[in-house]
Amino acid sequence: MSSGVITGIGELVTCDGTGGDQLGIRLDAAVVVEDDMIAWIGGAAAAPAADTALDVGGRAIIPGFVDSHSHLVFAGDRATEFAARMTGRPYDGGGIGVTVAATRAAGDDELRRLLAARIAELRALGTTTIEIKSGYGLTVADEVRSLRIARQFSNETTFLGGHVVPPEYAARREAYVDLVTGPMLEAAAPHARWIDVFCEPHSPHAFDGDEARHILKAGAAVGLGLRVHGNQLGHGPGVQLAAELGAASVDHCTYLDDADVEALAAVADTTVATLLPGVEFCTHSPYPNAARLLAAGASIALATDCNPGTCYSSSMPWVISLAVREMGLDPAQALFAATAGSAQSLRRTDIGRLVVGSRADLAVLDAPSYLHLAYRPGVPIAKALPAFAETPAE
């Protein structure tokens, strides 16, 4: 067992507060880490000795970001599609097929190298847990391959055979749903913790409410937890379906009516509304009102949806700045949603908060306060702690 003590902390954000101080901020605190766990938190003057010591020079320490929605296993990029969309072309999900073709064509080593680079990038921006979906394979072999590679980097892997209907099944949707719920699920399940589906009647490529229910129930039957892409391109059945089936998370929630908000409030202990404002930024969509969800009593999370089509950003600080500018959250609500909220959406209690016994997944800010995450938009001030220790600030 090796231990380390962190001192010089300007502001320790535990995300374990109550009432008016949800962030549980402690000043003059120190943290002792043993192996991968937090062993002690207390006043700096009372900190016990440890094998190693790190003085962060007045910087803030926060729980590492929990990015609970990403599509990181892919080859190729879609920069020209993005540029066209910025000048007026609408998004309907059809571009996913471009990435499916590029991903199928890539070798295992290439996919692993690309994923490793993306993981390094997001750690350098302060993220310590990343959920990774398949969904750019869409054959039994390619979905299993994506999940096996993802599992080398994260335990939070999600089978997304139900991302879109691939071109070769365009005239046989029912046969594709049979494949996803049959042989593909059977082969993928050992490599996944979750199943997800793009429930979106507004896209000809995605799945309607009945298809989505069928796919999710098949996943639940083999022990996978449920996640849903819902209500992204227009109002749809995704949110209600997630609430009905007890999904851990329903993601996007761009278009919500009053009944959706009520449903999310009623299942706040079970189902988290995961907001992805980077997607609204990159697809010229309206931003959902996160403040309204909180006021109603719903649980919310923030994530990047990092993917080559609708949001090729791995930056949780940038997502927080958007949530504050565009979605009605204050900086404390946004940070809580990006850490403890996202942890809830993954049904994890060992991450997203800094308490004795939790994982020592820390991020350090090159700033004295968490407020700077929104106050310094576009500036990479957060780093996952080991990465920071390797490159100390000047």
Added chain:
Amino acid sequence: MSSGVITGIGELVTCDGTGGDQLGIRLDAAVVVEDDMIAWIGGAAAAPAADTALDVGGRAIIPGFVDSHSHLVFAGDRATEFAARMTGRPYDGGGIGVTVAATRAAGDDELRRLLAARIAELRALGTTTIEIKSGYGLTVADEVRSLRIARQFSNETTFLGGHVVPPEYAARREAYVDLVTGPMLEAAAPHARWIDVFCEPHSPHAFDGDEARHILKAGAAVGLGLRVHGNQLGHGPGVQLAAELGAASVDHCTYLDDADVEALAAVADTTVATLLPGVEFCTHSPYPNAARLLAAGASIALATDCNPGTCYSSSMPWVISLAVREMGLDPAQALFAATAGSAQSLRRTDIGRLVVGSRADLAVLDAPSYLHLAYRPGVPIAKALPAFAETPAE
């Protein structure tokens, strides 16, 4: 004389193109640098030998960003003011006084250390030229001190005694204008290339059109070039004043009427409209329509306005992503405005473009194309080249 050759360039953006390809993109190109100048550009196969060689592995090379509007000499921060504004408090320029007090109280070494850290940060985000204003001193001694310190890092220094009327002159505005145009200008001019004024009748702290004209004419009389903060908080006389006096730049341009757009088009060779979308982001203001300015024939630039109140970001890539998402620019127009456009606003022909004889101010992208500047929002993919060479990508 030392020389270096850069090869493996995925896409060389020269910003020296014509017609439909304003960016002047070259593929399979190499660049030879001698000391601080570009000595040769041509096909990679024909590249001459040089003392050192750098292979950038398929990455794109662009002109380093020219950030033509910043307020980097200051102490303290205003994170709590920012958080309050995000949840509803309006901005009227009054917070500047908070930074004035903190800056006056700071020692020279402290101001120099803070500025050095900010310069390192913006270089790590791809900026190679930075304009720096005074304006947080507002006494003769404090303005001169700010400019002397700024001059140690940049030749593009701007005297901004006319930032706001400081509290001690609140009841004697005329006396403060006399100070700015008299002893303060005389002492500051040797340390400045430019004079600027916050022309804003919508703020009780800033200057109206007549005061601004008086301040700018005094600066011109001692040989300073003219810049104007105009039309930020509402429609005002700033744009027309800049056009009338032949200012090099009028900055913000948040609120423009048809006559303003026409005036900017008529003086496109002389006066650049410098857009600062980070300020609109951080003050919850509407974004100006940059596409309308270009369609009318105006010259535009993009800059950060990095300052502790209304936009504490040093990231030109983030500014480009906002200009594309919110202001109607396509990615090529935005990059041109952030390089060649900003260079025009500083009346420089040796920066902002990559041609033989220009300064070797290069930025390298951790991406194959400039499109990724907007496509990967919040991700720090650009670095000024020497900084990049010190920390090669994995």
